Amino acid sequence: MEKVKKIGKEILPYIVIILVVVLIKMFVFTPVIVNGDSMLDTLHDHDIMILDKLSMRTKGIQRFDIVVVQVGDTKIIKRVIGLPGETIEYKNNKLYINGKFMKDSHGSDITYDFDPVKIPDNMYYVLGDNRTDSVDSRILGVISEKDILGKAKFIIYPFNHFGSK
8 A cells, every 4th residue: 555655646746747738738838830831921831839829818819910720620820810890801902901001011922902801790800921822711701719729929940930920
């Protein structure tokens, strides 16, 4: 019996560590891999980022945040352009929110014109930074807040891309 208690005391810290790591991964931070070129020049194919699930709950989703969206069985990384309740459109490669011009310095290429889109409550309009090569809200439609897994703010690998975005 003493031997069992001794082994239990020895492995208890490891069990606690594993439990804490699993809980952090589930509810706070988890790694995510960029797949494809839709976020060039900001993010590159195979960049590994930290998905921050917590700040989305505490600070909400802001325009130009980079988010990870669950689309079916796939996770995609895009930039939030339109917020709930807004009307968004692109005319002559310029962003208009509720009919007013807004500077968007994130797109790396031409954003083709599209008609005004009224964004419902709890929905967002997302675009890839590589606007000519991105499957985003122009194809998928507006994105439900429940499908946004969190914000992708920090590249951890490769090291030459290391840092905040």
